[in-house]
Amino acid sequence: MSDETKLWNSRFLLLLGGFALSAVGDGIYLIAMSWWVLERTGSASALAVVTICTTVAILLTGPWAGVLIDRGDLLRLLVIADGWRAAVLGGLLAIAAATGSAGLALLAGAGLLMGIGTGIAKPGVLALIPRIVSRVDVPRANSVFDTVRTTAMLAGPTLGGIAVAGFGLSGALVVDIGSFLLSGTAVLLLRRLDSRTIGAPVNRQKKARLSECLVVLRRCKPARASMLITGVANSALSMYSLAIPVQAAVLGREGGAVLYGLSLSAFQAGMLVVGVITASKLGRRLRIRTWVMCCTLGCLAGGELLASLADARTTLLVAGFLVGAGIMLTAVLADSQVQIAIPLDMQGRVQGVVQSVSTGLRPVGTAIAGALAEARGPGLALLAAALATTALAVFVGLTRAYDQVVTDGTLTTEP
Secondary structure, X not given: OOHHHHHOOHHHHHHHHHHHHHHHHHHHHHHHHHHHHHHHHOOHHHHHHHHHHHHHHHHHHHHHHHHHHHHOOHHHHHHHHHHHHHXXXXXXXXXXXXXXXXXXXXXXXXXXXXXXXXXXXXXXXXXXXXXXXXXXXXHHHHHHHHHHHXXXXXXXXXXXXXXXXXXXXXXXXXXXXXXXXXXXXXXXXXXXXXXXXHOOOOOOOOOOOHHHHHHHHHHOHHHHHHHHHHHHHHHHHHHHHHHHHHHHHHHHHHHHHHHHHHHHHHHHHHHHHHHHHHHOHHHHHOOOOHHHHHHHHHHHHHHHHHHHHOOOHHHHHHHHHHHHHHHXXXXXXXXXXXXXXXXXXXXXXXXXHHHHHHHHHHHHHHHHHHHHHHHHOHHHHHHHHHHHHXXXXXXXXXXXXXXXXXXXXXEEOOO
16 A cells, blocks of 8 residues: 555545645635625724634633544534534524524624534644544644635635635525535545544543543643643734734835735745645654754744834745745644544544634734734744744754654654
8 A cells, every 4th residue: 555545545535635724614614704894894903803702712622522522423523514504604694584683792693603613623633633644644634724715715705705705604604504504514425434442432431521631631741732732822813913914015115915915825835835744745754853843943933023123025925935834834833733642532622722822812913913912013023923933943953842752642752
């Protein structure tokens, strides 16, 4: 059996297809719901409220969603998560049609309920990956999924904009509902194909408690470091994301919007290049080691620093590419380490906590960057992001966080 066959099997393809459809649905939802809120309320503050409700729901859902993942049928839970999001959007359309209006309370409630579905789906997929691929292929699998998510999040907003223009807001949400239903169908087919091995509970003999997850994280330094890296790196990325359009406006002056769009394209290009390389057979040679993670964080910090010092358009585009490449490889390494180090019967709870930490620190980064950019300009906000990422790299290096080789919670000797 070839290396490619081991990874690209029917189970992996079905899960990947469902994930891609769900990611496209998330992209469509981002555009359609944002436009819906602005059209119905005409208020940027209302849009902020709806966004915050979704973020808070994801933050609070993660830990208890992880308990459900470890206790129950994981594939059934993923099907329910997709069906739940389709039902929420369907309910929103039905209420809006019946009442002829959609106020802030209804839209915020819909955002809250959508966040619950997303909060279940993301740790569920991460917990499922090590069940369907070999340990050595986990980094490649994560690279494939992250590359597909990047592509889908590029296509999703575009499709959402086309759907809004062609079918109206209601039509766009109908398309979104269809994407979630198709995603759930793909996972349902996967469940019918092989539910005993990858869908059934992995700890039938005991109840899954959240406190057990915290004990495991405290004892496993590589997994704990990955959780810290996921949170801080995404917080720094939030600072970059807020400051970069302001920096583009300063450099672009009359063409600031175009430069901002190009910088986003450069960012996505960096992610895609790294994703394609690490998803190939070369990804099997990738080892999660302290020096590798430090170099990866250095690439991310270098891009953020270059953006803070940018005095020309080309420099800003190069910075965007480096940040995209750095955050993609950081995500692949950190997610893979957690999946490899943590036993399967703890994956749901650990992934739920890790995703909650990541989600919770993003608004913190955004708030800090907003205050710095307002007071001293976008350069200082970008510099702060670079310093935070650099400090993280130094911490990882000094603690030698990935020098231990851990598989399923057991220390082993590197061959």
